[in-house]
Amino acid sequence: MQRVRFSSQAQAGNSDEPQPANSIKEKRRRMKGKQVWFVLVFASGKNRSEEDTRNNFTSHLSSAFSRQNIETFIDDQLIRGDEISESLLDAIEASTISIIIFSERYASSRWCLDELLKILECKHDYGQIVIPVFYGVDPSHVRWQTGIFGNLFSKLEERFPEMRKRWRNALTEAANLSGFNSHVIRPESKLIEEIADEVLKRLDDTFENDNKELVGVECPINEIESLLRTGSAGVCKLGIWGIGGIGKTTIAGAVFNKTSRHFEGSYFAHNVQEAQENGGLAHLRQQLLSTLLNDRNVKNSPNIVLNFQSKRFTRKKVLIVFDDVTHLKQIEFLIGRIDWLASGSRIIITTRDKHVLSNCLVDQIYEVKELLDVDALKLFSRRAFGEDDPNASYKELTQEAVKYAKGVPLALKVLGSFLFGRRKEEWKSAMKKMEIVPHMEIQEVLKISYDGLDDHEQGIFLDISCFLVGEDRDQVMRFLNSCGFFAEVGLSVRVDKSLITIDYNTIRMHDFLRDMGREIVQKESIHHPGERSRLWHYKDIYEVLTRNMGTTAIEAISFDMSKVNNEICINRSTFSKMPNLRFLKFY
Numbered sequence: 001m002q003r004v005r006f007s008s009q010a011q012a013g014n015s016d017e018p019q020p021a022n023s024i025k026e027k028r029r030r031m032k033g034k035q036v037w038f039v040l041v042f043a044s045g046k047n048r049s050e051e052d053t054r055n056n057f058t059s060h061l062s063s064a065f066s067r068q069n070i071e072t073f074i075d076d077q078l079i080r081g082d083e084i085s086e087s088l089l090d091a092i093e094a095s096t097i098s099i100i101i102f103s104e105r106y107a108s109s110r111w112c113l114d115e116l117l118k119i120l121e122c123k124h125d126y127g128q129i130v131i132p133v134f135y136g137v138d139p140s141h142v143r144w145q146t147g148i149f150g151n152l153f154s155k156l157e158e159r160f161p162e163m164r165k166r167w168r169n170a171l172t173e174a175a176n177l178s179g180f181n182s183h184v185i186r187p188e189s190k191l192i193e194e195i196a197d198e199v200l201k202r203l204d205d206t207f208e209n210d211n212k213e214l215v216g217v218e219c220p221i222n223e224i225e226s227l228l229r230t231g232s233a234g235v236c237k238l239g240i241w242g243i244g245g246i247g248k249t250t251i252a253g254a255v256f257n258k259t260s261r262h263f264e265g266s267y268f269a270h271n272v273q274e275a276q277e278n279g280g281l282a283h284l285r286q287q288l289l290s291t292l293l294n295d296r297n298v299k300n301s302p303n304i305v306l307n308f309q310s311k312r313f314t315r316k317k318v319l320i321v322f323d324d325v326t327h328l329k330q331i332e333f334l335i336g337r338i339d340w341l342a343s344g345s346r347i348i349i350t351t352r353d354k355h356v357l358s359n360c361l362v363d364q365i366y367e368v369k370e371l372l373d374v375d376a377l378k379l380f381s382r383r384a385f386g387e388d389d390p391n392a393s394y395k396e397l398t399q400e401a402v403k404y405a406k407g408v409p410l411a412l413k414v415l416g417s418f419l420f421g422r423r424k425e426e427w428k429s430a431m432k433k434m435e436i437v438p439h440m441e442i443q444e445v446l447k448i449s450y451d452g453l454d455d456h457e458q459g460i461f462l463d464i465s466c467f468l469v470g471e472d473r474d475q476v477m478r479f480l481n482s483c484g485f486f487a488e489v490g491l492s493v494r495v496d497k498s499l500i501t502i503d504y505n506t507i508r509m510h511d512f513l514r515d516m517g518r519e520i521v522q523k524e525s526i527h528h529p530g531e532r533s534r535l536w537h538y539k540d541i542y543e544v545l546t547r548n549m550g551t552t553a554i555e556a557i558s559f560d561m562s563k564v565n566n567e568i569c570i571n572r573s574t575f576s577k578m579p580n581l582r583f584l585k586f587y
């Protein structure tokens with residue numbers, strides 16, 4: 001869902017805690033990494049003798065955005081006399097669009113004017129889009145500070161003469177921008193509709209530009225959009241199929257961001273298979289239903305209640321992405337019966353198993369292919385050199401690395417990140433090492449990054465791949481630090497090497513990489529699980545516990561007991577054989 005932030009009058013919200021100072025580029029990168037685009041709306045300063053625009057025009061505009069599936073946020077907590085909060089400044093910097101609502105009393109507020117300065121600063125330095133709305137005030141009065149607007153401004157500048165020139169220049173500049181004027185004769189509802197349409201158009205342009213930052217996805221996005229037939233009647237189910245690491249989730253996310261505004265509700269269900277493995281499918285269902293139904297009271301419910309909740313979708317056109325599905329039952333558990341969805345709804349399913357899509361009776365299947373050579377070279381070069389083209393002196397080595405990755409985006413990114421900043425001799429050594437790895441075993445490409453970690457970093461990687469994917473970052477940090485793994489730098493290294501991502505403060509790892517880490521542990525002792533450092537598969541754990549096969553090698557156990565039908569009999573000396581056990585989870 002796209003999100004729009006409103007700042008009503010000269011008031012700063014308390015919904016965001018103050019963030020550490022970062023570059024605006026980093027703040028925008030962090031926001032866009034969450035697939036969120038912000039629009040801020042600033043209304044006129046509040047005056048007790050005049051009805052505040054926040055309670056009429058701005059609220060109506062907020063409702064219009066909400067109807068277009070744009071989540072609104074209204075800043076209304078700044079107490080008169082306070083300065084602009086750091087969280088509001090951060091929000092301005094991270095925004096794509098700022099809407100400034102000028103009223104006659106706008107210039108009576110120091111905070112509005114200071115916000116205006118910040119907005120224009122972001123416009124000049126980072127290309128932020130600024131749209132002025134002149135509500136009940138003539139644009140010329142704002143431009144030249146005349147009329148009632150100018151009289152109120154004169155009183156304010158007398159109190160703050162040092163700001164006079166900057167404020168005047170800012171008002172003149174903002175008034176010269178293309179915007180909307182309420183004095184043009186038309187119903188106010190029409191004005192609001194025009195503003196909402198303009199913002200949506202600008203957001204569409206933003207999505208197009210953002211997709212250009214991705215490599216090799218423009219054609220797949222356009223083809224999938226065509227297959228979805230957004231806006232037509234009926235319920236369309238589309239499958240996106242391909243091998244691990246090929247970019248299914250990336251493409252689905254880009255399509256979701258671009259098209260979600262056309263629906264009354266939208267939700268991207270990340271890593272469905274992972275949620276099931278971790279016992280989190282019920283929680284995912286609760287999040288999905290509460291988001292789509294806009295109902296915070298939705299609880300984890302038995303299927304009979306789920307059926308009732310699903311029927312509520314018959315009146316709501318929704319877009320849902322189910323990411324990494326391995327069985328039709330997962331979707332049925334999450335949403336109930338798909339045929340209950342309202343006409344116009346769209347379902348996207350990503351999976352590595354084409355048979356799953358057949359079971360789901362999808363209308364179309366889109367197979368994601370390997371990147372073309374030109375795109376593969378560009379993606380690798382961005383990770384290995386920080387630019388679209390390779391360093392001339394590394395040209396042959398680059399071609400060799402790109403050829404080995406065979407157009408798989410994840411392999412290209414991980415390998416490029418691993419080789420970034422390394423000398424030619426290190427590149428050649430890495431290339432030579434890859435010569436002995438079968439080309440079909442793409443995971444071995446990813447293992448090169450693992451081999452470049454020290455012992456502590458490898459331990460962190462194995463813990464994450466075996467147990468911690470999908471967990472809260474802060475909890476993972478505390479756990480890893482308690483194990484002496486220096487988590488802060490350890491997680492940072494993994495993010496830099498494309499081994500993990502941190503999304504909404506949640507640790508995530510591509511299943512390609514997760515499987516690689518688990519394979520490394522399994523190879524510690526192929527036939528004797530009791531001699532491995534980490535146990536997560538219920539059959540292995542059941543064997544070790546019931547047969548008293550534990551050893552000093554075991555460091556961690558995570559046991560899903562729902563997988564075992566038989567009674568578990570544990571010898572009283574079982575755990576005494578595991579003196580190095582530092583993590584034990586039964587669930």
